[in-house]
Amino acid sequence: MPSEEIPPKNLILIGFMGCGKTTIGRELGKLLGYPVVDTDQLIESKAHLPIPRIFAERGEDYFRLLESAVLQELSAPGADRRIISTGGGIVTRKRNRQLLAQLGFVVWLQIPAEEVLRRTAANRQRPLLETDDRERKIRDLLAEREPLYRRTAHCVIETTGLDASEVACGILETARYHFAQNLP
């Protein structure tokens, strides 16, 4: 779909760890010719530290402060036509949820706990999942966050069984429809 059919808005991807925000963000960037911005990468450059070390040395609260600061910076007026991929916990702060909704079209990539477990099994870069009972942790965090993702997103895409290009095409189709309905 040509990008001129999508209004000059950002497309924002939210969802739990392992749902494919980064991969699908890149795919959307290719399809639309928009730059792809990743809040986790911006946090790492701001802190000059990788995420596991931010958590280990400064704690989760400090990470959340940086995450909110990065989101605030991305919300500067006039900045649009970007794909913004976010960290899975960005929706836990109310102010972040408001900013996300103002930034553009927000898509929740929904994923069940079993799939998160499978996709993150070999990954040691997510401090919140470094617990004795990873499955329990995933289920607890998902239960807390799903209502927040649902409340923040303009659309929900269940990604299981679809490849990145199928998900990206689904998102563009839904965005086009959304804007056709909601533009003045």
Ligand code: S3P
């Ligand atoms: C987090 C998700 C991570 C990263 C940090 C915290 C979370 O991003 O922001 O480890 O709270 O769910 P991904 O969702 O890209 O893994």
